[in-house]
Amino acid sequence: MHCLEQQLLHSWPLQRWSDTITVIAVSGGADSVALLRALKSTSTGSKARLIAAHFHHELRPNEADEDLAFVVSLCDQLEIPLKIGRKNIARQASHQGKGIEEMARDSRYQFLRSVSRQVGARNVVTAHTRDDQIETVLHRILRGTGLTGLSGIPRARMLEEGIGLVRPLLNSSRCDVENYLQLLNQPFREDSSNRDVRYTRNRIRHQLLPLLAQEYNPHVDKALHRLTRLASEIREITIPLVDALYEAAVHNSPAGIHISLPSLANQPPYLVRELFVRIWCEANWPRQAYGFEQWDVLAANVTDSTLPVEQSLPGGVQIRREGDRLHLTRVS
Numbered sequence: 589m590h591c592l593e594q595q596l597l598h599s600w601p602l603q604r605w606s607d608t609i610t611v612i613a614v615s616g617g618a619d620s621v622a623l624l625r626a627l628k629s630t631s632t633g634s635k636a637r638l639i640a641a642h643f644h645h646e647l648r649p650n651e652a653d654e655d656l657a658f659v660v661s662l663c664d665q666l667e668i669p670l671k672i673g674r675k676n677i678a679r680q681a682s683h684q685g686k687g688i689e690e691m692a693r694d695s696r697y698q699f700l701r702s703v704s705r706q707v708g709a710r711n712v713v714t715a716h717t718r719d720d721q722i723e724t725v726l727h728r729i730l731r732g733t734g735l736t737g738l739s740g741i742p743r744a745r746m747l748e749e750g751i752g753l754v755r756p757l758l759n760s761s762r763c764d765v766e767n768y769l770q771l772l773n774q775p776f777r778e779d780s781s782n783r784d785v786r787y788t789r790n791r792i793r794h795q796l797l798p799l800l801a802q803e804y805n806p807h808v809d810k811a812l813h814r815l816t817r818l819a820s821e822i823r824e825i826t827i828p829l830v831d832a833l834y835e836a837a838v839h840n841s842p843a844g845i846h847i848s849l850p851s852l853a854n855q856p857p858y859l860v861r862e863l864f865v866r867i868w869c870e871a872n873w874p875r876q877a878y879g880f881e882q883w884d885v886l887a888a889n890v891t892d893s894t895l896p897v898e899q900s901l902p903g904g905v906q907i908r909r910e911g912d913r914l915h916l917t918r919v920s
Contacts, residue, residue, distance in 0.1 A: 589630075590626075590768050590771060591764060591768075592622060592626055592757075592760055592764050592765065592767075592768040593626045593629055593630050593768075595757070595759055595760045595764065596623075596626050596627070596630060596756045596757060596760070597630055598759075599743065599756045599757070599758065599759055600713075600754055600756035602630060602631065602634060602636075605631075605636055605710070605711055606631065606634035606635060606636050607634070607635040607636065608636065608637070608709070608710040608711060609637045609639060609707055609708055609709040609710060610627070610636060610637070610638055610639070610709060610710070610711045610712075610713060611639050611640075611641050611671075611700060611703050611704050611707065611709045611711070611712045611713070612624055612627060612638060612639070612640050612641065612668075612712075612713050613641055613642075613643075613696070613700055613712065613713070613714045613715065614640045614641065614642050614659050614662075614663075614670075615642065615643075615655065615659075615715075615777070615779070616642070616655040616656075616658045616659045616662075616776065616777035617715075617776055617777055617778070617779055617782075618762070618765050618766060618769060618776045619715035619716070619717055619720075619757065619762070619765055620714075620715040621662065621769065621774060621776040621777075622715065622757070622765040622768050622769055622774075622776075623713065623714075623715040623756070623757055624638075624640060624662070624663075624666070624668070625666075625768070625769075625772060625774060626757075626768070627713070628666050628668065638668050638669075639668065639669045639670075639671060639703070639707055639709065640659065640663050640668050640669065640670045640671070641670070641671045641672075641673070641699065641700055641703045641712075642655075642656060642659045642660075642670060642671070642672050642673075643672075643673045643674065643675075643695065643696045643699050643700075644656055644672065644673065644674035644675075645674075645675065645677045645692050645695070646674060646675065646676045646677060646678070647677055647678060647688070647692070647781070648779075648780065648781065651779070651780060654777070655777050655779075656672065658775075658776075658777050660672075671703045671706070671707075673699040673702070673703070675695050675699075677691050677692045677695060680695065685904075686874065687876065689787070690874060690876055697747070700712045700747070701747055701748055701751065704747070704751045705751075709751065710750070710751065710752065711751070711752045711753070711754050712747055712751060712752070712753050712754070713753075713754045713755070713756060714753065714754075714755055715755075715757055716741055716755040716757065716758055717757050717758065717760055717761060717762055717764075717765060718757075718758060718759055718760060718761045718762075718809075718813060719761060719762040719793075719809075720741065720758075721740045721741050721758055721813065721816060722797070722809050722812045722813055722816075723789055723792050723793055723797070724740050724741055725737075725738060725740045725812050725815065725816050726792055726796065726797065726812060727788060727789060727792055728740075730792075731879045732879030732880040732881065733879065733880065734858070734861060734862065734865075734880065734883065735819050735822055735823055735826070735858075735862075736819075736823055736862055736865055738815060738816060738819035739816060739819040739820040739822075739823045740816040740819070740820070741755060741758065742755075742820075743755055743756075743758050797809070826858075826859065826862060829859055830859060830862045830863055830866050831866075833851070833852065833855065833859060833860075833863045834863060834866055834867070834870075836848070836851045837849075837851035837852050837863070838863075838867060840870075840871075843915075843917070844915055844916055844917035844918075845867060845871060845915070845916040845917075846913055846914070846915055846916075847867075847890075847913065847914040847915075847916070848912065848913060849890055849912045849913060849914060850912050852890045855890075857884075857887050860886075860887040860890055861880075861883040861884065861886070861887045864883055864886040864887065865883060867916070871918070873903055873905060873918055874902075874903040875903075877902035877903060878901075878902060878903075882901060882902065885899075885901070886901070886907070889907060889909060889914055890914070893909075895909075897909050897910075903918065904918050904919040905917070905918045906918070906919065
């Protein structure tokens, strides 16, 4: 058994999914192709049912059509059913006032949820790797983040009730992926947009990380990965505390989100900031424009009555303070 398959089973033991339906997000790139091949190999002989899902973003028409054709051929070869979705991401992003990357991500997950409900899947798996984790954490550091941000991409979370999202390659490197595919003599698709340094993540991958490794610390990837692990361990302690605050202080209604300020009295600023992050996550409000400063402004509204009664924040969010309550609404 190849080390990538061993890493996958260590992260996500077969007994957890051997008798279930699993949806696999497959773009055609190296990571997702390796995940598909590894899941197929390690589930042989079990009752596991694998279903691939490919989403066409209509951003690179010719390349994207070739990606789709490649995934169709690969799934036919492996005898894995394939579900296909597509959306004009650029047009949707313009209509909704979102960035293209944000719109693409939201649409992909919406598609994966839809497929999972359709086929009765218990889990969705994506091919995020250790390299994705490191790039994500460095990106968040540059924007400004707290401990939650430093904990990076979670290995598993709920996609929606009854459907889990699992990233079983999160401790595997891109090098592990490439070695695995080379051993299998398995081709994959290269996304030309991954080399476009107009995107921040690509500049981090192709420019910043190599510079840090060359000029400051040749093991910067290990240092960032260790930081992520430590932050994740601390976050496991704080999650129940934030959950309790949410239950005590937050009320959702058709008119918006209402927060009881007395329920947050004497709470540490860190927990209050994390509460607002939780609120944004639950409401599915965009967080791309939010760093420490924005979360700190929100936390300050809990204790500082000298702040303006009404304020505007990124993403169309409006704050209004009335007595001992803070009201949050969002204009789409």
